[in-house]
Amino acid sequence: ILLANGVYAAAYPLHDGDYEGENVEFNDRKLLYEEWACYGVFYKYQPIDLVRKYFGEKIGLYFAWLGVYTQMLIPASIVGIIVFLYGCATVDENIPSMEMCDQRQNITMCPLCDKTCSYWKMSSACATARASHLFDNPATVFFSVFMALWGKQGLSGKNIGDDPRFIAEYEARVLEKSLKKESKNKETDKVKLTWRDRFPAYLTNLVSIIFMIAVTFAIVLGVIIYRISMAAALAMNSSPSVRSNIRVTVTATAVIINLVVIILLDEVYGCIARWLTKIEVPKTEKSFEERLIFKAFLLKFVNSYTPIFYVAFFKGRFVGRPGDYVYIFRSFRMEECAPGGCLMELCIQLSIIMLGKQLIQNNLFEIGIPKMKKLIRYLKLKRQSPPDHEECVKRKQRYEVDYNLEPFAGLTPEYMEMIIQFGFVTLFVASFPLAPLFALLNNIIEIRLDAKKFVTELRRPVAVRAKDIGIWYNILRGIGKLAVIINAFVISFTSDFIPRLVYLYMYSKNGTMHGFVNHTLSSFNVSDFQNGTAPNDPLDLGYEVQICRYKDYREPPWSENKYDISKDFWAVLAARLAFVIVFQNLVMFMSDFVDWVIPDIPKDISQQIHKEKVLMVELFMREEQDKQQLLETWMEKERQKDEPPCNHHNPKACPDSLSGPAPSHAYHGGVL
């Protein structure tokens, strides 16, 4: 209350002392700094108990969760590397990419844009095809199943929420908490806001969120149009070196624009979510946090993943066909995927956004900006305090030193960053098996970076009790579920896995993949081009083109219903959908099966809890007896004394396990 009235500028617990220097006495902060907040100890387990003791349970839980998550990334990374290496090893045996690279096949492809683009040779996309095999091979399917199970099982919070260390103490705390809560509820219930009061705020919320999601979509659409027009413009360029790198240039610039927009909007959306939650006036701190997290997550999720979703599921699907292309705004022809399949592009998009986000957010926002702020504050302080007080500054009190540090802003940004990363790792893992590896590398740094931040750069936060990671657990579970279905769709629709299988079992004459590339291409008679869309410079290849090929399953020009969708299309579509059903239910079944086979850990924990309860009761009994004996002896000796048996002079007699071993500093209180 004093804080709210402006009497105090800030209230925070003090740090234990300095963490550096030789002549500081030994304290927890120094220990943490040496054993935890250095990059040198990255291979060690974190001293979670000490962290919890020093910073409180909530922050302890965050680091414990981060540690478990990082540990779990290790097997995922290893399997991902193996899958990638398998792709590298088999790239030369891959018949479809060999066929695409084969100069003798000499397949003439239809132009990729109207007028300015010319026909092109299939073999010019050889490199892309070979690269895409690295990520689009049968091992990826197994990896997806593995990662779907990993995502559903691994982070189900069992390891964290039910950690017996936490539970043992939790029991007692719940008691205190519920007592507190009751008194708190009584106060707030008096001025309860009705639904009518809240309605405008809720409406604002809904409208703003929809508006911001629309903004995100609009930006993605803008980038698409930028790509289309850039590609057309570059294709007009006469320099052959420019023309040969069109795709690379356009993709790279577009992804970078996307990345910058994502990072900027992330910050903007964070602020807006905070503002929106404030006007909702939630009842409790916890409710405020949950609403804020939900909104911020929704916005950041849409923001981060929209471009990736576009590439994975929409790009190249609604392009129409030669002679009847689909146009947006009547002038931009929808872009197609590279001949190696959209998976390669998805992979590029994903890796750049994921890596760029991690690097920029880690380096700039988590290291750079706090350092800068510190500098600014230091300079300000220096200007205020005249130089003759130097002596005083040197011996300044602990609280003055701590005041120079950045205030603690909550764990939400840290969690959010990790959850979005978890999304990158699980949602589209089918297209980028190396994602877990990059996440692992990032997290190893992230743990120590965060640790350093907490030990050296932030004021010591007020210890907050927490039972589990709260709403984050639900979000993680949601992502885990979403990951299954998205991976199923990526494998069946974005990759060429299913068309290859269908070809192998339905069409292949000798049981090999020979002829697959030819099978996926439809023919188009160039005389059927609409007016003004035929290439201006058709003789680029040195011979006259009569039939060009395009990637789709349609009837050939000599068929009765020419350019209609063919039977093959429907057969492949049915196979793709069947795969989705099989994949999803297989993962669900396996997930349940794993749950059923490995119920040992929870059982052990529940047994331990029971044992602890038994001990608790025994303790009570014993103490009662002790007390009686004590009383008997006391009463005889010192009748005049009326001392209650449980107080600070006689702490051993108190039922310790009930009042709970609260962190020692919880009694320090906030001092300035």
Added chain:
Amino acid sequence: ILLANGVYAAAYPLHDGDYEGENVEFNDRKLLYEEWACYGVFYKYQPIDLVRKYFGEKIGLYFAWLGVYTQMLIPASIVGIIVFLYGCATVDENIPSMEMCDQRQNITMCPLCDKTCSYWKMSSACATARASHLFDNPATVFFSVFMALWGKQGLSGKNIGDDPRFIAEYEARVLEKSLKKESKNKETDKVKLTWRDRFPAYLTNLVSIIFMIAVTFAIVLGVIIYRISMAAALAMNSSPSVRSNIRVTVTATAVIINLVVIILLDEVYGCIARWLTKIEVPKTEKSFEERLIFKAFLLKFVNSYTPIFYVAFFKGRFVGRPGDYVYIFRSFRMEECAPGGCLMELCIQLSIIMLGKQLIQNNLFEIGIPKMKKLIRYLKLKRQSPPDHEECVKRKQRYEVDYNLEPFAGLTPEYMEMIIQFGFVTLFVASFPLAPLFALLNNIIEIRLDAKKFVTELRRPVAVRAKDIGIWYNILRGIGKLAVIINAFVISFTSDFIPRLVYLYMYSKNGTMHGFVNHTLSSFNVSDFQNGTAPNDPLDLGYEVQICRYKDYREPPWSENKYDISKDFWAVLAARLAFVIVFQNLVMFMSDFVDWVIPDIPKDISQQIHKEKVLMVELFMREEQDKQQLLETWMEKERQKDEPPCNHHNPKACPDSLSGPAPSHAYHGGVL
């Protein structure tokens, strides 16, 4: 131990007294009989607390669960009736069935069996088509979604397992139990069986289960062959009245055979499962029960549902095509579904098996056999005791009267019956919307029947503590999950819902269903029949047949690839699969959404639990203080007495909530 050595013939708690007669004093048993075990009170809630007090927690839980389940069936039944009435109301507006009944269309269908069957007119299947609309209409799809949610949510055990009444006492009991368990474990651990010892038993288990499942499949196959040969034999019959009822006769007899086999095998499999579990030598009573339940459930599930699965997903799907039929054992042509779709047949099969099972098992096994056993035992007793002891018999002791009653055989059969019923209600509800209604009617009787059995016909069972319904909860959840996917497949593959949608949006010229029947039929040129398979008597219809129609999506005889699977087939297949994906994920999402929107009940419960804990602790504290005061006063007054404050003479001072309010009769012990 005495029981095991044969010293005692049986050990059981006594009943409270007689439940009938005017001059018996008032007791719990009489109260239960009047307020619970009569059919007259079927509309009342059950007196669960009294049941729990009298029979112990486990049986109380069973009846509580049964009550909740029955209550939940009420909304499901109402919605089911509405769906059925909707079907009745719209049957005359249904264009496909109108087209089928239209005599003018005059579609000649291909024969349903080789040689003996002749061509037949589409309009002769008019009645089936109209009947099948009752169950196969758009409302069924909504009903399936509703029931899938109902199955997933309703019985998730929240309402039962977490019932605060149970939990309040559970807390204390766990303590006792875990103490007991520890001592028990110590004994058994000494003679722990190694994996090597158990291997033969496990192998026997596995082999037996696989063998019995194979037996079930073989029986179903046998019934199929019976149907095929019966149909062919009846078709040869010259009497026209026999020939017109072929389908009804064959279906009815086959289903009855199935039903009898299911009921017989149910009993056999129950015994085998018990034997298999015995040779496994499980460690504890609970482990024994769980293993037994798992095995028995697996076998009974396969036994009950295999014929239904066959009709739903396999019948009529692998028949080949005219001129190239599929034969099993080289002589039996696979049977086709009726022209109204297999859904009608599935509906008949389901209703007969469900109703028959309930009626026979309820009446015969639950009423008839116990009565007969009682009679036999009574006669035996009469023969043993000479007539001059009549006086003695009349005034025989409570334990003698009770010995005449049937011993309590566990709740497994009761639960099993209900779970199998739950499977009928949820798994194939898309084909038979009235299933919940029949289940409801059955359960209303079942509750009172079971109640009567427990009160009047069984010896009073030893009270057993139970926290929740145990493994049954997992089985229920499993069925709930399975129901979603099975209903999705029933709607998309067994019903004509998807082909109709596809026709409406892809092929229909004027946006109506006119022409749908024609679209689903392919043409066959009768000159393409294989040798010896053409009908012997083709002129049955009065005109010569050149083209006959059959239900499939294949190319017409005048096409290039005649009788090949057509594009339509793949398009419909893709639509069916897409529907499965949409349905499954929609239900999953809605289920999660409902969970998220209605978290109030668990919250309330957890708050209540916290409050109870708080109260418990306060109680402790107060008692401690009381005791101190007591001690102080006592010690002064009666120094010579060394009485411990907590014993039977002073029960008020004992911490009641810890030792737990055990059912009163638990102290009676077993007496004979």
